[in-house]
Amino acid sequence: MIEIKQLHKSFGTKQVLKDINAVFSSGTTNLIIGQSGSGKTVLMKCLVGLFNPTSGEVFYDERGLTTMTRQQQSALRREMGMIFQSAALFDSLSVLENVMFPLDMFSNESVARRKQRARFCLDRVNLGDAENKFPGELSGGMQKRVAIARAIAMNPKYLFCDEPNSGLDPKTSLVIDQLISEITKEFNTTTIINTHDMNSVMSIGQHILYIHEGRNHWEGSMHDVVKANNPALHDFVFASQLLKKAKQGILMDQHE
Amino acid sequence: MLITQYLFTIGKYLLLMKRTFSRPERMRMFFKQYVRELYALGVDSIGIVLLISFFIGAVICIQIKLNIQSAWMPLWVSGYTTREIMLLEFSSSIMCLILSGKVGSNIASELGTMRTSQQIDALEIMGVNSASYLILPKVLGLITMIPLLVVFSTFSGIIGAYATAYIGGILTPADLTAGLQHDFTPWFFWMGIIKSIFFAFIISSVSSFYGYTVEGGSVEVGKASTNAVVASSMLILFSDLFLTNLLS
Known part of the structure; x- marks a missing residue:
């Protein structure tokens, strides 16, 4: 479980995140959504x-991140997996x-066992x-899947995905979403997707x-x-005509 | 304002070096990277070092013989001067200045690209000390290889000088050999090696700093690469002045 308490983040005089509070449970896919520039990526980096928050705290199963020493943070990070927007292979x-x-870096298993796990x-x-x-020989979708494989190699407790579908076609996006969702259930990870x-x-x-505008x-x-x-949420989620019609369809189905 | 900015940059550089010179998480991964850097920074530079040193050795010999040497000077002067210039300045300082262009821009652009493509962030998220994992092997790799490059450079320069004697017929091989062997001071060789080790540290650490701290995209990576070469060249020149005075 990850808990955010009264998190603020400013860059100079610009306040990007304002009093964010949230609890993300394990075994659940948690999505952070918002317009470009709303502060999603800054929140994920915090x-x-x-990034160090200007004030507030992030708790990983009751362990405060900002009060940890660098060594403790390194140890905590070995429990994390992250899929970057650019795959970062x-x-x-x-x-x-x-x-x-990550296995070569932190596992004491034999080379054969490490290879077996990677495979x-x-x-x-x-x-x-x-x-x-x-990586240069792979398509964008394949790179993302390799990034997922790398992220789960160490059996992470916490999985972070920064815009995992950016630059992918809708069909590949569905495959990636499904994969993340399955992995979350299978390994009981606390998954946060931006x-x-x-x-x-x-x-x-x-x-x-x-x-929205740096606030939860x-x-x-x-x-x-x-x-x-919520008008702001409605405008953001159902921005296109297609999605507006889809929403009407869903509401009609629920009504019937 | 400018002074504050310089002090801020120096502070950032020192903090990065503190993180760099910490014990690697996995020695086997460190050695893997170290061997890779020995090859990438050292072995890959041998060709350019040999080529430039050969021609500079030849040109120094020709210049001394044709433009400096006169009838009242001993015949060995050209060989002697070529040896001393190669040993004292060219193979250590000027060669490092040239290497700061090749190796320095290579390091800065490699790390800069890793930063902008989030590969360094990926290392940090895994709990890896990215500074130590990426920069330490580069610094130690170049420090290991630079004495070899200095030796290769000196010998290549001397071969260049012999080429002017055997192929160009500018002077006799016997006069050149006499000059090369005249009044040899072994300390001059060690002085070049000591200076080059300092310069290797400057090239690798300063270039790594500029690459590692890039913010932005490909334009900033290009700027960082240029800044790395300019800053390490300036520092090599200043420290050459200081070290020459100290070691002579």
């Missing part, structure tokens, strides 16, 4: 410790070496046959946090989004 390493990297993770994301390829993708919101959003503006599940009486 959560993983890449190491260019000079093959797919298998990328997935093995299991690659098979889990259906990339067992690409282990000898290099996204703009409304398909993700409506398909895997078990818990949604809507950030709305919280609920994908089922609550449709019924929510």
Whole structure:
């Protein structure tokens, strides 16, 4: 479980995050949504410790992140996995070496066991046959799947995904969403996904946090989004005509 | 304002060095990176070092023979001067200045690209001390390889000088050999090696600092690469002045 308490973040005089409070449970896909510039990425960077909050605290199963020493933070980070927007794979390493990297760094298992684990993770994301390829030889969707395999290699308790669907076609986005959702249940991770993708919101959003102008503006599940009486959330989630019609359809179905 | 900015940059550099010189998390991963850097920074530079040193050695010999040497000077002067210039300044300082362009821009652009493509963030999230993992092998790799490059440079310069004797016929090989062997001071060789180790540290650490701290995109990576070369060249020149005075 991850808990955010009264989190504020400013850059100079510009206040980006204002009094964010939230609880993200384990085994649940938690989505942070909001317009570009609303502070989602800053919030995620505060959560993983890449930015220090101006005030407030982030608790990982009751362990305060900002009060930890650098060594304690490093130890905590070994319980985290992260999928970056750009996949952030190491260019000079093959797919298998990328997935093995955290294991090589922190596991005391034999090389054979580490390889076995990496291959299991690659098979889990259906990339067992690409282990000898290099990131430059892979499509965007495949790179994201390698990033997922690398993120789960150490059996993380906390999984962070920064816009995992950006730059992907709708079909591949669904595959990635489904994979993240399955992994969350399978490994009981506390998964936090930063996204703009409304398909993700409506398909895997078990818990949604809507950030608007740096504030926690709305919280609920994908089922609550449709019924929510919140104009800002409505304008953001159902921005296109297609989504507006889809919303009407869902409401009619629920009414019947 | 400018002084504050300089002090801020120096402070950031020192903090990065503090993180860099901490015990690596996994020695086997460190050695893997270290060997990779020995190759990338050292072995890959041998070609350019040999080529430049060969021509500079030859040119120094020709210049001394044709423009400086006169009838009242001993015949060994050209060989002697070529050896001393190669040992004292060219192979250590000027070669490092040239390497700061090749190696320094390579380091800064590599780390800068890793920063902008979030690869450094990925390392941090995994709990890896990215400064130590990425920068320490580069610093130690270049410090290990630079004495070898200095030796190769000196020998290549001397071969260049012999080429002017055997191929160009500018002076006789016997006069050149006499000059190269005249009044040899072994300390001059060690002085070059000591200076080059300092310069290797400057090139690798300063370039790493500029690359590692890049903020933005590809334009900033390019700027960081240029700044790394300019800053390390300036620091090499200043420290050359200081070290030459100290070691002579």
